[in-house]
Amino acid sequence: MTFLNEYAFYIGAFGLILIGLLTILLRHHLIKLIIGLSIMETGINLFLIAIGYISRGTAPIFPVDGGAGTVMVDPVPQALVLTAIVIGVAVLAMALGMAIRLHGHYGTLDMRRIKELKW
Amino acid sequence: MVNPVLLLAVPMGLAFTVPVIERITGRVSRWVPVAAMLFNLVLCVRLIPAVLEGPVIVQLGGFVPPFGINLYVGPLGLFFAGLIALAGLVISVYSLTYIRTGPLARYHMLYILLLVGATGVALTGDLFNLFVFFEILCISSYALVAYNGDRAGLESSVKYLIQGSVGSSMLLVGIGMLYGIFGTLNMADIARSVGMVDQGVLFVPLIFMLGGLGVEAAIFPMNAWLPDAHSSAPSSISAVLSGIAIEVGLYAVARMVFTVFGISDLFLFLAFLGVLTLLIGEMCAFAQSNIKRMLAYSSIGQIGLILFALAVASGVTVTGGLFQFVNHTFSKGLLFLSAGYLIYRSGSMEISSLQGMGRRMPLTSLAFTVGSFSLVGLPPFAGFPGKFLIVRGALERGGTVIVVLTGLVLLCTILEGAYFFRVVQALYFREGISGGSGERAPAAAAVAMILLMMLILALGAYPQFAETFLRSAASDLMGAVEHVGSVL
């Protein structure tokens, strides 16, 4: 039980990453693949935040009246997650744009039927 | 002294100005990449003396590493930045006339930013910064592969995007784990503390990172996207992707293995993987009837060869591997650029439809021939010294396994020669078939191809000039201790 308490966030984060990966490996519909990518990115962001957590820490923002002595969580992973979210949005936008164009060409988003290129 | 950060800041700033330039006048934007890469090239040349004395460390924002991000401009980084600038310049001259349809200004913006991303990966000394520049490189190449907007381009681009994003996610997980273990993101800082941690724990983030970077570098099990993407993109973009993007991926792999982790147990495995990649690439290339797919598979083969050279990890082979980087950038660039106009003229990508082109497009065919000979490694061209150094170094290194692998490398060279000569034979010694448009390669494209041919011949004739610089680049790659010492 203590194990679960201690590692709940890691388990959740990597659970999401692996679920996303499984979705990408097993599904054929492009939109589902993109959803898988999103789930994976969410998991990674959660993982980064969890790494930076310090027990009973608060957000690393100093109030006007000093705020000395308060325990603050590690700010670096939060900055990294900010960047990672923006990058995720960029990839997501590109993927959705391609899905729109592919649907225009093929009338379907099933990757098993979008298969003109061969070895 | 000039500051190396300008190599990234100035092209980035120029790319940001393009939307306004496009609004004012539509004709100028295509010259912006040329200007940006010319600037970078001049800057690189001016940086050479300073870098040969000792690596230049740029502390961004004025914060001391590991607290701030730093650029590490050693001989190796400068070598890559210069190579990117040179190849980028030539290919941007080619695209002045090659790219004629579609949203032109956007093409040129994406093109500059792709090169900025590649340069950033080569110069940065911080893991997360590497990830960010990697994403710039990847996302702009996803967009450029689909630039034509046809079925093949979109399909390959979407495959590339999905595999590439999974790779980037893996890379980010690896970086997160390293931050959890070491509490730092600076490469030198990690390299310093890497010995104090249990090697078994390090193995997992290493695999995650190599897996992620390996997708972009097209190392064997993760290269399914490459033939589609490289063959469906516009030819100028294929040249950049083959000549720069995958090489930068391989550079990042080498940085991780040599500098950050310093793990030598993995070298034999990587050498094996390199030869496997080489074998598969060359065998698939041999089986192709589509010229661009053939070139794309040949890129996989070359990456395998360079990976093998780096993984043997003696001074001579690493120098040879770096030489092969240069040769591959120039020759594969030349091959894709000439193939672009051969395809325009014949209207088809099939090798059989190129018959008799030697008489109808003499310059373009000559360029293709020079590129093929150089890539195969025939003596007067740039390919010879690189392959020679690799084979010599590997045999000097000895060991049964390495010698056997070297034998396989030589076998692949024969295979490579066979499929390239097949094309050259079709170009010159077959009766021409009529049809297709009467298009000739315009002046800008001719200038680009002649420039590349001259570079290949010059490098082949006087390899010693490049070799002295490459030797210091090789010791830069293998000297993790010096890296740590100069940054921290």
Added chain:
Amino acid sequence: MRVLLSLAVVAVLAAGIVTVLRDVPFGGNSSRLGSHFVENGREDTGAANIVTSVVLGYRGFDTLGEVTVLFVAAVGLGALLVAGEKNAPRKLEKASMVLTTGSRFLFPLILLFGAYIFIHGHLTPGGGFQGGAIIASGYLLVYLGSRDRRLGKNWAASIETGGGLTFVLLGLAGLTAAGHWFLSNFLPLGVPGQLLSAGIIPIIYVAIGLKVGVELTGVIDSLMGGTE
């Protein structure tokens, strides 16, 4: 077969992850970097929000790259969706009066809130990217209400260029000041906690906020089938 293979891959990954994470306890001590930033962030960069001092101070170069990534995505998406044949105009039902009026009423408030978020990025949670996203959400609401109201293309291009150039030029200005590096904070830092503090950070955040707002609006525009 495919299922088994995928499950095997995932299982191997999970096993690897478990071995690593046993060495990285959850909620443990702060890293050397983190504690340094929390202790010195206010003096070094003048921002009361330490995450901002990391994002735009210590790791400002990452943020320049991040801005570039979003720029690449906006440009690339435009190229992708403009390049081909124009989509056939879809039949759109007119929005109800409630939606139209409500969106017009809320739009300026949302813009104001977005601006608040990015102007106070160095003091409170938030910043350029968050503020920009809020501004873009305001435009999304307006698009839902009335499809003909759009951000002018010339405006969009100048803000995109202006925002990006501000960032790069401020960095270069830091380079020219004596003893400084690219992106170093050369303006007076002021008193942490006040609106006019932290040197170049608020300026960059305003530039980023506007740029991100315009770019995300452009992304929405492209995805909704906007034509140029």
